[in-house]
Amino acid sequence: MNYLTSNFxxxxxxxxxxxxxxxxxxxxxxxxxxxxxxxxxxxxxxxCSSFSVGNLMDFKSVYDFGKQxxxxxxxxxxxNVDALEKLENEGIKVYPSSSTLRIIxxxxxxxxxxxxxxxxxxxxxxxxxxxxxxxxxxxxxxxWKKTKFGYDGYGVKILKSEKDLEDLPExxxxxxxxxxxxxxxxxxxxxxxxxxxxxxxxxxxxFNEISNQVEFVICPAQIDEILIEKAKQVALSVSxxxxxxxxxxxxxxxxxxxxxLVNEVAPRPHNSAHYSIENCINSQFDxxxxxxxxxxxxxxxxxxxxxxxxxVGSKGFSGDVVYExxxxxxxxDNVKIHIYGKKKTKQNRKMxxxxxxxxxxxxxxxxxxxxxxLIKIKAK
Numbered sequence: 001m002n003y004l005t006s007n008f009x010x011x012x013x014x015x016x017x018x019x020x021x022x023x024x025x026x027x028x029x030x031x032x033x034x035x036x037x038x039x040x041x042x043x044x045x046x047x048c049s050s051f052s053v054g055n056l057m058d059f060k061s062v063y064d065f066g067k068q069x070x071x072x073x074x075x076x077x078x079x080n081v082d083a084l085e086k087l088e089n090e091g092i093k094v095y096p097s098s099s100t101l102r103i104i105x106x107x108x109x110x111x112x113x114x115x116x117x118x119x120x121x122x123x124x125x126x127x128x129x130x131x132x133x134x135x136x137x138x139x140x141x142x143x144w145k146k147t148k149f150g151y152d153g154y155g156v157k158i159l160k161s162e163k164d165l166e167d168l169p170e171x172x173x174x175x176x177x178x179x180x181x182x183x184x185x186x187x188x189x190x191x192x193x194x195x196x197x198x199x200x201x202x203x204x205x206x207f208n209e210i211s212n213q214v215e216f217v218i219c220p221a222q223i224d225e226i227l228i229e230k231a232k233q234v235a236l237s238v239s240x241x242x243x244x245x246x247x248x249x250x251x252x253x254x255x256x257x258x259x260x261l262v263n264e265v266a267p268r269p270h271n272s273a274h275y276s277i278e279n280c281i282n283s284q285f286d287x288x289x290x291x292x293x294x295x296x297x298x299x300x301x302x303x304x305x306x307x308x309x310x311x312v313g314s315k316g317f318s319g320d321v322v323y324e325x326x327x328x329x330x331x332x333d334n335v336k337i338h339i340y341g342k343k344k345t346k347q348n349r350k351m352x353x354x355x356x357x358x359x360x361x362x363x364x365x366x367x368x369x370x371x372x373x374l375i376k377i378k379a380k
Contacts, residue, residue, distance in 0.1 A: 003293050005030045009049070010292075011069030013056060015042030017340035017350065018075035018269045021277070021285045023047035029289070036065040043341035059083045066092055073246060073292050075268050077105050078149060095245040095292040096267040103242075104267055107147045108174055114262055117241040120234065121262045122253070123177040130170055135162055143176040144168060153212035153348075179261060181253040185221055185231050186272035188249045189239040190287035190297050197239065198287060198297040200273055200280065202231045205251075211348045216368060217308040219275045222361070227254060234260045242267075247288045249273065271310065271350075278336050278355045279306035305361045307368040311352040311375055313345040319379035321345040329371045334358060337375075351377050 001008060010026060012019050015037030023044045026033040035048040038055055045051045050068075054061030056076065062083035066072045071093040072084065084098035103109045114121040126147075127133050138159070146155035146169070158178070159165065184207065188200045204221035205214045221228065235250040242248060242265075249270030251263040273284040282290070282298045290297050313321075321343060329337060339352040354371050358364030 003029070003031055006032075008032060008071075009034055009069045011036065011066055011072040012048075013062065013065070013072065013074040013079050014076035015039070015044045015048075015051070016075060017043055017338075017342075017352075018285075020044035020047060020340060021283075022073075022075060022269065022288060025283075025285045025289050031289075034065070034069055036061070041343045056080065063087060066094070071095065071292060073268075073288070074101075077101060077266065077268070078151070081105060093292075096242075096248070097245070100242050100244050100267050104265060105148060107145050107150070107264070108172070110265065111174060113241070114238075117237070119238055119241065119262050120260060122179050124174045126172075126174050128172055130165065130168060130173075133165075133175075135165070138162075138175065139177070141178045143178055145174050145176065147172040147174060156212060179253050179255060181255050181261075183221065183223065183254045184263070185223075185252045185254055185260075186217075186249060186270070187232065187235045187252075188247055188270055188273040188276075188284050188287075189235060190247055190284075190291045190300070191239055191244055192291045192297060193245055193294040195243075196297055197236070198282075198300050199232055199236065200276060200284065200287075200300045201302045202228050202235075203272055203275070205272055211312075213312065213348060213350075214271055214310055215372070216310075216365070217272050217275055217306075218361070218365065219279060219302050219306040219308075223254065227258065227260070231260050234262060238262060238265060245294075246291045247284060271353075274338070274353050275306035275308040275355050276300065276302075277338075278357060279303055303357075305358050305364050307356045307358070307361075307364045309354045309356070309368045309372045310350055311339075311354060311372070311377060313347050313349040313351055313377050315347050317377070317379040318346040319344060321351065322378045322380055324376040324378060325374035329354070329374045332356075332367055332371060335367070335371060345377050345379055 009032045011034045015035040020043040032049045034050040062080045066087040108126045184205045190198045201220045203219045206216040249266040253261045276283040334357040356368045
């Protein structure tokens with residue numbers, strides 16, 4: 001099929017920053033792109049061919065949107081998966097598939113999938129509610145995770161003692177064994193209908209200890225080449241098990257004894273691969289579009305050291321966004337600033353990111369930290 005400058009219509013469910021960056025690719029290729037998002041102030045509203053407002057968890061909203069498209073993809077997991085399945089049954093392609101999303105939406109199903117497919121992961125137990133949890137079975141510290149609707153550090157809590165159970169919401173959850181890890185790693189894998197695969201470099205993620213959000217991503221990860229290859233093989237085993245079409249982001253733990261354990265996966269572009277926009281010939285957004293359209297994938301190797309820093313809403317501010325320090329940050333060489341276009345800010349909301357390229361990792365990371373301190377995201 002001719003996707004370029006034709007009547008073909010791609011539908012993207014979700015119009016946040018990931019949708020915006022996907023639209024930048026489809027706009028460059030002149031692909032008709034429709035967006036469905038719950039907010040009329042979506043960052044990609046003015047970048048797409050057609051924009052619709054609707055509840056992503058509402059069956060009718062998702063189904064009616066999909067019927068206007070030739071192929072549907074998404075940039076967020078919180079979608080009515082039954083609507084996607086019905087679209088598939090009626091001949092509309094959905095990539096990654098509804099069956100893939102159904103598993104990944106539920107952390108319990110996701111962990112069971114890992115075990116069934118011999119993918120190394122932390123031990124866990126599933127619980128329907130707090131009332132059925134036997135505290136005597138817990139080994140502290142451990143990790144509590146909501147099975148559904150967790151995102152970006154929300155819905156995850158480290159339990160250090162029985163007291164930490166008091167503030168947890170009443171919902172289905174899993175308890176994971178706490179892994180004493182050296183680093184948190186990630187990669188993204190692109191796969192098209194023909195089964196062709198391109199894997200992005202293994203990166204390491206540095207988290208904020210309070211918000212549990214990623215602060216910095218370093219490409220490539222600073223670990224031995226043997227461990228790099230081991231992490232790639234584990235990630236590829238996950239992709240081969242799902243056989244997804246599109247992107248699959250794989251988050252992993254490197255344990256203190258050199259094991260690679262899969263933490264979680266996401267069937268979409270991922271924060272950990274934003275560096276690829278500047279540092280790879282084909283970014284993760286290029287490769288997602290290439291994959292779902294069954295086009296050749298090309299190369300996704302990195303060129304130099306890249307450090308990505310997330311820009312989030314400052315503590316104590318909520319409302320119409322105001323940015324400070326942008327001009328000062330732009331005085332640095334080899335720096336690209338991405339502002340997502342969200343009109344409202346609140347504490348820890350992702351509002352943009354910065355990518356620093358450098359031949360010296362230490363200098364690049366130092367620069368990224370200075371820029372992150374310079375840029376303040378406040379409210380009027």
